Amino acid sequence: MKALVSVKRVVDYNVRIQVKSDGSGVVTDGVKHSMNPFDEIAMEEAVRLKEKGKITEIVAVTIGGDKSEETLRTALAFGADRAIHIKEGGEVQPLTAAKAFAAVLKKEGAQLFIAGKQAIDDDANQTGQMVAALLDIAQATFASKVEVDGNKAVVTREVDAGLETIEVDLPAVITTDLRLNEPRYLKLPDIMKAKKKPIDATTFADLGVTPGAGFKVTKTAPPPTRSKGIVVKTVDELVAALKAKGLL
Amino acid sequence: MSVERDVMEYDVVVVGAGPAGLAAACRLKQKAAEAGKELNVCVVEKGSEVGAHILSGAVFEPRALNELFPDWKARGAPLNVPVAGDEIYFFRSPEAAFKMPNVFVPKTMHNEGNYVISLGNLCRWLAKQAEDLGVEIYPGFAAQHAIVEDGIVKGVQIGDMGINREGEHKDDFAPGMELRAKYTLFAEGCRGHLGKQLIAQYQLDKDADPQHYAIGIKEIWTVPPEQHKPGLVVHGAGWPLNLLGTDALGGSFLYHFENSQVVVGLIVDLSYTNPYLSPFDEFQRFKHHPVIRKHLEGGTRVSYGARAIVKGGLNSLPKLAFPGGVLIGDDAGMLNFAKIKGSHTAMKSGMLAAEAVAEAIFAGDEGGKVLNGYADKFKASWLHDELYRSRNFGVFLHKFGSLIGGAINYVEQNWFGGKFPFTVHDLKPDYKTLKLASESQKIEYPKPDGKLSFDKLSSVFLSSTNHEEDQPVHLQLKDPSIPIGKNLPLYAEPAQRYCPAGVYEVVGDEGAKPSEKRFQINAQNCVHCKTCDIKDPAQNINWVAPEGGGGPNYANM
Ligand SMILES: Cc1cc2nc3c(=O)[nH]c(=O)nc-3n(C[C@H](O)[C@H](O)[C@H](O)COP(=O)(O)OP(=O)(O)OC[C@H]3O[C@@H](n4cnc5c(N)ncnc54)[C@H](O)[C@@H]3O)c2cc1C
Ligand SMILES: Cc1cc2nc3c(=O)[nH]c(=O)nc-3n(C[C@H](O)[C@H](O)[C@H](O)COP(=O)(O)OP(=O)(O)OC[C@H]3O[C@@H](n4cnc5c(N)ncnc54)[C@H](O)[C@@H]3O)c2cc1C
Ligand code: SF4
Numbered sequence: 103m104k105a106l107v108s109v110k111r112v113v114d115y116n117v118r119i120q121v122k123s124d125g126s127g128v129v130t131d132g133v134k135h136s137m138n139p140f141d142e143i144a145m146e147e148a149v150r151l152k153e154k155g156k157i158t159e160i161v162a163v164t165i166g167g168d169k170s171e172e173t174l175r176t177a178l179a180f181g182a183d184r185a186i187h188i189k190e191g192g193e194v195q196p197l198t199a200a201k202a203f204a205a206v207l208k209k210e211g212a213q214l215f216i217a218g219k220q221a222i223d224d225d226a227n228q229t230g231q232m233v234a235a236l237l238d239i240a241q242a243t244f245a246s247k248v249e250v251d252g253n254k255a256v257v258t259r260e261v262d263a264g265l266e267t268i269e270v271d272l273p274a275v276i277t278t279d280l281r282l283n284e285p286r287y288l289k290l291p292d293i294m295k296a297k298k299k300p301i302d303a304t305t306f307a308d309l310g311v312t313p314g315a316g317f318k319v320t321k322t323a324p325p326p327t328r329s330k331g332i333v334v335k336t337v338d339e340l341v342a343a344l345k346a347k348g349l350l
Numbered sequence: 351m352s353v354e355r356d357v358m359e360y361d362v363v364v365v366g367a368g369p370a371g372l373a374a375a376c377r378l379k380q381k382a383a384e385a386g387k388e389l390n391v392c393v394v395e396k397g398s399e400v401g402a403h404i405l406s407g408a409v410f411e412p413r414a415l416n417e418l419f420p421d422w423k424a425r426g427a428p429l430n431v432p433v434a435g436d437e438i439y440f441f442r443s444p445e446a447a448f449k450m451p452n453v454f455v456p457k458t459m460h461n462e463g464n465y466v467i468s469l470g471n472l473c474r475w476l477a478k479q480a481e482d483l484g485v486e487i488y489p490g491f492a493a494q495h496a497i498v499e500d501g502i503v504k505g506v507q508i509g510d511m512g513i514n515r516e517g518e519h520k521d522d523f524a525p526g527m528e529l530r531a532k533y534t535l536f537a538e539g540c541r542g543h544l545g546k547q548l549i550a551q552y553q554l555d556k557d558a559d560p561q562h563y564a565i566g567i568k569e570i571w572t573v574p575p576e577q578h579k580p581g582l583v584v585h586g587a588g589w590p591l592n593l594l595g596t597d598a599l600g601g602s603f604l605y606h607f608e609n610s611q612v613v614v615g616l617i618v619d620l621s622y623t624n625p626y627l628s629p630f631d632e633f634q635r636f637k638h639h640p641v642i643r644k645h646l647e648g649g650t651r652v653s654y655g656a657r658a659i660v661k662g663g664l665n666s667l668p669k670l671a672f673p674g675g676v677l678i679g680d681d682a683g684m685l686n687f688a689k690i691k692g693s694h695t696a697m698k699s700g701m702l703a704a705e706a707v708a709e710a711i712f713a714g715d716e717g718g719k720v721l722n723g724y725a726d727k728f729k730a731s732w733l734h735d736e737l738y739r740s741r742n743f744g745v746f747l748h749k750f751g752s753l754i755g756g757a758i759n760y761v762e763q764n765w766f767g768g769k770f771p772f773t774v775h776d777l778k779p780d781y782k783t784l785k786l787a788s789e790s791q792k793i794e795y796p797k798p799d800g801k802l803s804f805d806k807l808s809s810v811f812l813s814s815t816n817h818e819e820d821q822p823v824h825l826q827l828k829d830p831s832i833p834i835g836k837n838l839p840l841y842a843e844p845a846q847r848y849c850p851a852g853v854y855e856v857v858g859d860e861g862a863k864p865s866e867k868r869f870q871i872n873a874q875n876c877v878h879c880k881t882c883d884i885k886d887p888a889q890n891i892n893w894v895a896p897e898g899g900g901g902p903n904y905a906n907m
Contacts, residue, residue: 117903117905118653118811120652132401134399134903287512288490290488290526297486
């Protein structure tokens with residue numbers, strides 16, 4: 103059984119995000135990028151499933167310019183067997199990405215599509231769900247536990263009220279939540295080997311996908327700065343302060 | 351605890367992806383291509399990516415780059431802002447300054463033909479060139495030990511990953527690999543932690559003056575576009591440091607870069623004498639000087655960081671080669687302090703070492719020798735000539751202060767072309783210069799205003815530094831009793847103040863007895879500047895590389 107894992111190159115989560123002075127977006131030049139953390143979790147889960155013998159091949163896929171190759175190399179170092187680079191430089195909205203992934207999934211005949219629940223750059227939380235809808239297959243989002251058994255998967259989901267366990271038929275889409283696993287350290291020998299693994303390049307045109315713009319970003323603004331806190335010495339003072347703010 | 355380690359063999363391993371290491375890697379591959387031969391070259395870098403740990407001014411002199419890639423413009427090197435104006439100030443007080451008339455600016459401080467750059471971005475670009483030439487670069491991996499067998503350096507061992515605070519293996523323990531090579535080039539920058547050990551082990555500094563250092567603290571600001579003058583370069587000396595005395599020296603810089611960014615920094619010599627001095631707080635108050643504030647007002651601070659600078663120059667240069675390895679760049683101490691420029695000298699020294707290594711290997715050398723060819727090439731190069739001309743500069747300042755030392759330097763540089771017929775020496779290492787706290791005056795620093803000046807913690811936050819929490823503390827105390835037992839009573843434990851990242855704290859109530867106080871090391875905050883390793887009066891702090899990838903995440907520094 104084959105699993106397809108999508109990996110996105112995003113501004114690293116340690117980086118202090120700066121909004122461009124004209125509000126047209128955030129500064130990405132000269133800023134550290136890395137694999138979306140939820141995609142690392144997806145890669146880790148795929149590798150664990152392979153180690154358990156539940157799947158036999160892992161294919162990593164990304165959409166992006168030349169620099170996204172680094173992200174694919176990271177996926178290969180995690181343990182992907184090969185990678186597909188959809189070389190498209192410009193802005194890619196979730197629906198376009200989903201169409202491309204759906205096309206790859208079909209072409210590859212993969213039974214599992216594992217993606218992050220969201221990418222930490224746009225926080226859209228849409229791509230996985232859209233892939234499932236486009237292919238009319240099952241989806242299990244916000245996974246915190248995954249068990250694959252034959253042509254079924256049992257997935258524990260993190261929902262507002264707690265945990266929900268569902269069973270889905272394969273092929274299915276799974277999106278990963280933070281607590282699914284803790285991604286391993288990449289070992290230097292694996293990174294070295296990853297340099298030699300194959301990456302196939304393709305494009306939206308090859309995949310028969312027409313990119314569309316469903317929405318337009320009109321403005322980006324930094325969150326309002328938090329005003330300084332006050333130090334309270336006693337619980338009484340704290341209660342009084344909360345009351346004064348109308349919070350108690 | 352013995353563990354199985356993977357081993358990889360290369361012709362050359364380079365430790366550190368700064369300008370020195372990357373220029374060396376590129377040059378090795380160019381030499382191989384010229385000779386129609388193969389050379390396997392690998393570079394390891396402790397930062398999470400190339401450039402993440404690079405902090406510089408920087409006004410960049412393209413001389414070495416012109417030699418390495420004459421077509422750098424066509425290759426898109428990030429040299430986009432030519433220096434458009436040079437100003438030098440002597441700051442006399444918090445309000446007053448004297449602008450040096452252009453005719454008195456020493457030749458070494460003229461910057462026509464230079465560029466205002468981000469050295470981090472230049473390194474990112476150099477890394478791309480190196481990879482295109484076939485160099486393997488591995489960011490996120492720190493070299494933890496030199497592998498020395500029978501007195502010969504055989505390569506480096508990468509730090510282990512997944513060890514907890516107590517030193518035990520965690521579930522995800524991954525032993526560090528051994529990277530073995532015919533020759534290993536150490537390019538860790540100022541106060542490299544392997545370089546330091548190798549200098550001691552092979553007594554490379556036996557015939558050299560003690561090395562001298564400074565700490566440079568830098569911020570990047572975004573300013574209103576109408577206030578931005580791309581290419582303007584402002585240097586200064588004096589307030590808040592000494593202009594006439596010699597007990598707290600240093601200089602400042604402010605450069606207008608691209609994208610409405612202005613960089614500003616203060617460089618404080620680590621030969622300062624008052625243990626109450628805090629380079630961080632000096633820098634914060636410095637920004638309030640009218641000459642400086644007018645560039646920053648109305649802007650926002652976007653980044654912060656600090657890094658030590660090696661400034662002993664030629665007099666302090668250790669021997670460059672030892673069996674199986676060489677020191678290049680600031681790991682050796684190639685910086686020209688008269689210009690505060692070390693990137694072009696770092697690159698040039700890397701290129702010279704690369705040429706020596708390539709020639710030796712192509713002549714059948716199996717590695718492990720003392721590469722005297724590198725030292726010979728160095729002596730015959732413009733780099734040696736440049737450092738020779740500047741060899742007295744730092745010493746003049748140490749002995750005579752910024753104003754008079756600066757004047758003597760003017761005479762030497764402009765009338766004697768840097769070739770005074772004598773050399774002066776400065777034999778006191780920086781860790782020995784502190785006076786006792788009891789003989790020193792406490793310094794009351796003004797409270798930060800939150801607009802121009804800030805506190806340490808919010809500053810460190812802007813360095814985006816990050817370390818895995820559960821790992822051994824990478825700031826090792828040789829004797830854990832010294833901070834509270836000795837440094838506190840004698841010097842009011844200066845680590846609390848010289849560390850620009852708030853790593854060291856003495857906790858306990860103000861009036862408490864020393865026995866009730868505790869020395870706390872917040873290792874996660876460390877920005878890898880190396881100041882503690884240099885300035886601790888007891889030489890008790892040993893900086894070692896933390897788990898790879900940890901440390902600052904500088905952008906555009
Ligand atoms: C890549 C990534 C993606 C994530 N995505 C999500 C997500 O989608 N959804 C989600 O829920 N979480 C997510 N998280 C986790 C989430 O970002 C953090 O757990 C959360 O933001 C922590 O909130 P905080 O800033 O209030 O936290 P903390 O800094 O952990 O503090 C917790 C609380 O304690 C207070 N506090 C801290 N120190 C002190 C002190 N010394 N004294 C008094 N009070 C103190 C803080 O002010 C805060 O109120 C993600 C994390 C990462 C790394
Ligand atoms: C505030 C300041 C202002 C400056 N201004 C200028 C200027 O205007 N012009 C100029 O030309 N120069 C300037 N310099 C000097 C210049 O930045 C340095 O001389 C130059 O960076 C030295 O290059 P290097 O390659 O030797 O070392 P570095 O640039 O320090 O690079 C060393 C690299 O090695 C890595 N490394 C270290 N140890 C290890 C290890 N054990 N394992 C793996 N990786 C490791 C580091 O993370 C780093 O990336 C300035 C310096 C400072 C601090
Ligand atoms: S702990 Fe040492 S190396 Fe780290 S930031 Fe502080 S002074 Fe610099």
